Amino acid sequence: MASEFAQHVLMDVQGLQKHFSVKTGWLGRLSKQRAPVVKAVDDVSFSVRRGETLGIVGESGCGKSTTGRALMRLIEPTAGKVYFEGKDLVHLTPREMKQARRQMQMVFQDPFASLHPRMTIGATIAEPLVIHGVGTAVEREERVEQLLETVGLAPAMKTRFAHEFSGGQRQRIGIARALALHPKLVICDEPVSALDVSIQSQVINLFQDLQAQFSLTYLFISHDLSVVRHISDRVGVMYLGKLVELGTAEELFRHPAHPYTQALLSARPQISPSPSGTERIILQGELPSPLNPPLGCRFHTRCPYKLARCESEEPALSLIQPGHQAACHLVTA
Amino acid sequence: MKPILGVEQLHVGYQKDGAHIEVLKGVTFSLQQGESLGIVGESGCGKSMTSLAIMGLLKNKGLRATQGQITWEDKNLLNNRAHDWRKLRGKEISMVFQEPMTALNPLITVGNQISEQILAHEPVSRRAAKLRAIEMLRQVGIPSPETRARSYPHELSGGMRQRVMIAMALCCHPKLLIADEPTTALDVTVQAQILDLLQRLQQQTGMSLVLITHDLGVVSQVCQRVIVMYAGRVVEEATRDQLFQQPLHPYTIGLLESVTSLDKGSERLYSIPGRVPTPGETIVGCAFQDRCPYAAEQCRRQQPQLTETEDGRKVSCLRYEDITEGVA
Numbered sequence: 001m002a003s004e005f006a007q008h009v010l011m012d013v014q015g016l017q018k019h020f021s022v023k024t025g026w027l028g029r030l031s032k033q034r035a036p037v038v039k040a041v042d043d044v045s046f047s048v049r050r051g052e053t054l055g056i057v058g059e060s061g062c063g064k065s066t067t068g069r070a071l072m073r074l075i076e077p078t079a080g081k082v083y084f085e086g087k088d089l090v091h092l093t094p095r096e097m098k099q100a101r102r103q104m105q106m107v108f109q110d111p112f113a114s115l116h117p118r119m120t121i122g123a124t125i126a127e128p129l130v131i132h133g134v135g136t137a138v139e140r141e142e143r144v145e146q147l148l149e150t151v152g153l154a155p156a157m158k159t160r161f162a163h164e165f166s167g168g169q170r171q172r173i174g175i176a177r178a179l180a181l182h183p184k185l186v187i188c189d190e191p192v193s194a195l196d197v198s199i200q201s202q203v204i205n206l207f208q209d210l211q212a213q214f215s216l217t218y219l220f221i222s223h224d225l226s227v228v229r230h231i232s233d234r235v236g237v238m239y240l241g242k243l244v245e246l247g248t249a250e251e252l253f254r255h256p257a258h259p260y261t262q263a264l265l266s267a268r269p270q271i272s273p274s275p276s277g278t279e280r281i282i283l284q285g286e287l288p289s290p291l292n293p294p295l296g297c298r299f300h301t302r303c304p305y306k307l308a309r310c311e312s313e314e315p316a317l318s319l320i321q322p323g324h325q326a327a328c329h330l331v332t333a
Numbered sequence: 334m335k336p337i338l339g340v341e342q343l344h345v346g347y348q349k350d351g352a353h354i355e356v357l358k359g360v361t362f363s364l365q366q367g368e369s370l371g372i373v374g375e376s377g378c379g380k381s382m383t384s385l386a387i388m389g390l391l392k393n394k395g396l397r398a399t400q401g402q403i404t405w406e407d408k409n410l411l412n413n414r415a416h417d418w419r420k421l422r423g424k425e426i427s428m429v430f431q432e433p434m435t436a437l438n439p440l441i442t443v444g445n446q447i448s449e450q451i452l453a454h455e456p457v458s459r460r461a462a463k464l465r466a467i468e469m470l471r472q473v474g475i476p477s478p479e480t481r482a483r484s485y486p487h488e489l490s491g492g493m494r495q496r497v498m499i500a501m502a503l504c505c506h507p508k509l510l511i512a513d514e515p516t517t518a519l520d521v522t523v524q525a526q527i528l529d530l531l532q533r534l535q536q537q538t539g540m541s542l543v544l545i546t547h548d549l550g551v552v553s554q555v556c557q558r559v560i561v562m563y564a565g566r567v568v569e570e571a572t573r574d575q576l577f578q579q580p581l582h583p584y585t586i587g588l589l590e591s592v593t594s595l596d597k598g599s600e601r602l603y604s605i606p607g608r609v610p611t612p613g614e615t616i617v618g619c620a621f622q623d624r625c626p627y628a629a630e631q632c633r634r635q636q637p638q639l640t641e642t643e644d645g646r647k648v649s650c651l652r653y654e655d656i657t658e659g660v661a
Contacts, residue, residue, distance in 0.1 A: 059520035166608055196375035196547065201591035201604035208601070223520065230593040230602065253595055267525035269550030271577055271592065282529055283522045286490050 009083075010185055010217050011048040011071070011104075016041055016080035018063070018070045022291065038290045040066040042241040044080075045317070048185065053211065053218040055232030055249065057225055057264070061287055062238040064221045068187045071219070072106055073097055084185070102132055105178035109190035111170030115162035121148075121173050122158030128180045147176040150213075151206060168199035172206065179210065187219045192227060204231060225268050229253050234323075237261045240290055240298040243317060247324035257326040260299050297329065305330055336363035337541055338387070338509060343401035345382055345391060354613040356382050358565040359401065361639060364509070369535060369542040371556030371573075373549060373588075377609055378562040380545045384511045387543075388428050389418045424454045427502035431514035433494035437486040443497045444470070444482025447504050454505045469500040474530060492523035496530070503534060510535070513545045528555055549592055553577055561585050564610050564620035567639055571646035581648040581657060583625045619651065627652050 018041040041063040048054045056064045070077040073089060082089040089100055105128075108114040115124055125147055126140045135143065145155035151172040162170060171191060178186050188207070192200045204227065210216060222228050228235055228249075235252050237245040237260065245258040256262045266281040283302045288294055294301050300310040310329055317327040326332070345357035357379045364370050372380045385391050387403055389410060403410040405426070413421070422428075430436040438446055447466035451457060457465075463482070470478035473496040486494055495515060502510055512531065516524040532555055535542050544555055552559055552573070559576045561569040561584065569582040580586045590603035607624040610616060619637050622628040631651050639649040650656070 059522060168608065196609075197549070197588055198375060198591055198605040199608070201593070201602040202606075204593065205602055205604055224593075225521070226593040226595050229595050264521060265595065267521045268595070269524070269528065269548065269554045270596075271550050271553045271589065271594065280525065280529075282525050286492055286523065287520075 008049050009047045010050045010085065011219075012081075012083040013047065013071065014045050014081040014083070016044045016067065016070060016082065017078045018066050018075060019078045036291050039241050039293065040290065041070060041077075044238075044241075044243045046236055046243060046246055048217055048219055049234075050184075051211075051215055051217055052233040053220050053231055055228035055235040056219065056221045056238060057223065057228045057235060058238035059223060059264075059287065061240070061290060063241040064223075064238050065189050067238070068106070068189050068219060068221050072101065072104060072187060074106075098132075102181045103183055104185040104187065105181065105183040107171075107174050107178050107186060107188045107191045109193055111167050111174055111194060112162075114174055115170055117162055120159050120161060121165070124162070124173065125158070125177045125180055128177060132181060134181070143180065144176075147179060150179065150210070151176045166199075167195050168203060171195065171203050175203075175206065175210070179214070182214070183216070185217045185219065187221070189221045190223065191220075193222065193224065200227070207231060225253075225264060237264070240288065240293050242298055242327065244299065244328070245326045246317065247321075247326075251321070251324050255324075257320055257324065257331045258299075258328045259303050259305055259330070261326075263302075263304075297327075334365060337366045337406070338364040339402075339404040340383070340387070341402050341404070343383070343386060343403065344399045345379075345386055345396055346399055347394075347396050349613070352613070353399075355399075356396070356565050356612050357386070360562070360565070360567055361401075362560050362567060362570060364541050364543065366508075367535075367539050367541055368558060369532075369544065369556045371552035371559040372543065372545045372562060373547065373552050373559060374562035375547055375609055377564075377612065379565040380562050381513055382565075383562075384428065384513050384543065384545055387511060388422060388426060389413060420454075423450050423502075423507070424505045425507055426509045426511065427505070427507040429495070429498045429502050429510065429512040429515045431517050433491065433498045433518075434486060436498060437494060439486055442483050442485055443489070447482075447497070447501045450501055451504050465504060466500075469504045470497070472534070473497075473500045473503075474526070475500070491519055492526065495519060495523075495527055499527075499530065499534070503538070503540075506538065507540060509541045509543065511543045511545070514547070515544070516551065517546070517548070524551075531555065549588065561588075564616075565612070566620065566649060567647075568621070568649045569647065570639070571648075575644070575646050579657070581642070581646070581653045582621075582650050583627050583656065584621050586656075587624070587626075627656050 020038045020040055021035045022038060044067060058064045069075045071082055077090060084100060092100060122144050125144045129135060129140045144158055148155045148158060153172055192203050195203060220231055232249045235249050236243050239260050245261045256265055263281045263283045285302050288301055296312045297310040297315050300306045307329055315327045315329045317325050318332050319325050320331050341361050343357055343360040344355060346353050346355040360383055374380045386398055391398060398411050444466045447469055448462035451462040451465055467478045467482050470481055475481050475493060475496055516527050519527060546552055556573055558572050560567050563584050569585050580589055587605040591605060605624050610620055618633040618635055622632045629652060635651060637649045637651045639647050641647050
């Protein structure tokens with residue numbers, strides 16, 4: 001059983017936490033108050049299966065990007081375990097972690113900020129190979145050309161600099177760099193959000209082609225529900241540092257269980273020839289401050305179906321149907 | 334009925350290294366009283382330029398209108414002088430920008446920023462202006478407006494700031510509100526609140542609304558009529574229903590097909606090949622030819638004109654009839 005689990009699961013995340021303490025300055029230290037803590041990611045557990053795309057959606061400040069970075073240990077998680085192929089990444093030494101990162105790479109949101117402006121894109125794509133000491137200079141050169149072709153750019157472009165490319169092309173360069181080391185897992189943090197619609201669809205298609213070609217596993221983080229719906233096999237929804245719902249894309253979008261997921265889906269402006277007949281759920285109020293999250297269910301301040309116990313008792317993520325979990329008293333009761 | 338705003342053959346451009354680069358190449362459209370018009374297109378298509386031209390803000394960006402006219406109540410706005418603009422902006426025509434943080438003054442409380450505008454346009458006392466500012470904040474759904482009026486912009490969330498921008502834009506009861514990507518910087522649940530607010534205020538006040546956005550979903554939710562822009566030109570104009578039921582221009586067709594949607598499955602997305610031409614690129618014929626699956630010989634020679642079809646919509650494509658009839 002255990003080995004079968006390990007065969008299917010590439011990454012298993014258990015109780016991941018990332019808390020940031022807020023700097024208070026010397027007056028705050030004098031008053032001896034405990035520094036306030038932002039619980040950016042609070043007890044998040046999920047697993048990523050081999051070859052699948054797991055989408056993570058949520059609004060700004062929900063902790064989705066922090067989750068992605070904590071998995072790579074680009075920021076150190078406060079607590080929790082991240083098993084990658086059975087090995088707990090959190091306890092690896094820096095040297096072991098460097099090795100582990102060969103298997104997992106990241107594509108960032110802003111193609112303008114994530115490429116070095118003074119390196120040629122050939123050097124940018126070859127950098128992971130240099131860092132990990134892969135191949136000779138000539139072999140690396142060949143690999144760069146091959147990667148550029150894979151992502152749909154001309155190999156001759158390797159001598160150019162990032163500023164000579166458009167947003168969509170830069171994102172392709174970022175993808176080529178992520179693929180250089182033949183990773184198993186690619187964490188994509190809002191990879192198409194900065195792109196225009198027509199370019200967005202090109203890059204989404206590229207992601208899907210590459211997945212088929214190299215049997216990649218994606219963790220796809222985005223605020224855009226329809227992009228996530230399109231690309232993901234399973235989807236997790238985050239709110240204020242918590243995973244509130246997790247299920248297959250099909251099931252989650254057809255029968256959203258958590259009131260927050262329902263509101264998110266209904267809020268998204270859909271293209272329809274005439275305004276939709278169904279009443280849209282428009283949430284009242286705004287995201288509470290993560291410095292001082294509501295007690296009980298974190299969504300209760302905006303939830304249209306709030307019960308008394310929601311204010312005091314925190315719902316746990318529990319199975320409501322095979323392959324569909326939600327953290328809400330309404331659905332588990 | 335006579336339109337409240339008419340834009341005709343508007344050309345706008347700038348000088349770069351001694352060359353004249355055109356960003357708007359003959360934009361034409363009109364707006365009726367009380368109507369909501371959406372302008373959609375991707376970055377660089379000229380949608381924001383169009384709004385800056387209407388607001389007389391081109392000069393600040395080093396741009397100049399070289400041809401055409403913008404008619405507002407029988408006057409050509411392009412002939413306006415500085416003091417005409419001051420009377421018009423904020424009073425008759427108002428604008429809401431994408432990024433509320435950069436559009437608000439960080440050193441002045443939001444209440445004072447709103448009353449400042451009222452005082453600039455109307456002969457009222459400071460006290461009356463302040464009360465009206467608070468009333469406006471209440472109307473845009475800001476809780477405890479008396480306290481909030483004393484807040485500085487940095488103390489407010491993105492959604493609240495955008496509400497303040499809308500309050501400010503509407504405090505002198507403009508006849509036209511131009512909203513340039515008003516919800517692009519906001520989260521979906523907050524976006525829904527702001528779009529709902531804009532629609533409600535428009536119905537209450539009967540003002541006209543020009544909504545500029547790249548998001549086809551937003552347009553389909555808010556606007557009655559839509560114009561689609563590409564490379565500095567209007568390529569299609571239609572009512573919302575017409576446009577989303579049967580787009581005519583190949584660019585609009587491609588855009589609608591390449592959008593991911595919640596209803597569509599995960600089959601492969603259509604994507605428009607290539608990229609948007611950069612400003613200053615000289616293209617003979619239709620600007621969309623290199624990306625168009627229907628491009629023919631004539632498209633490479635002749636610039637299509639925006640022409641009216643039988644059912645009153647407009648399209649700028651030489652082959653739209655062939656495309657709709659399925660000949661192409």
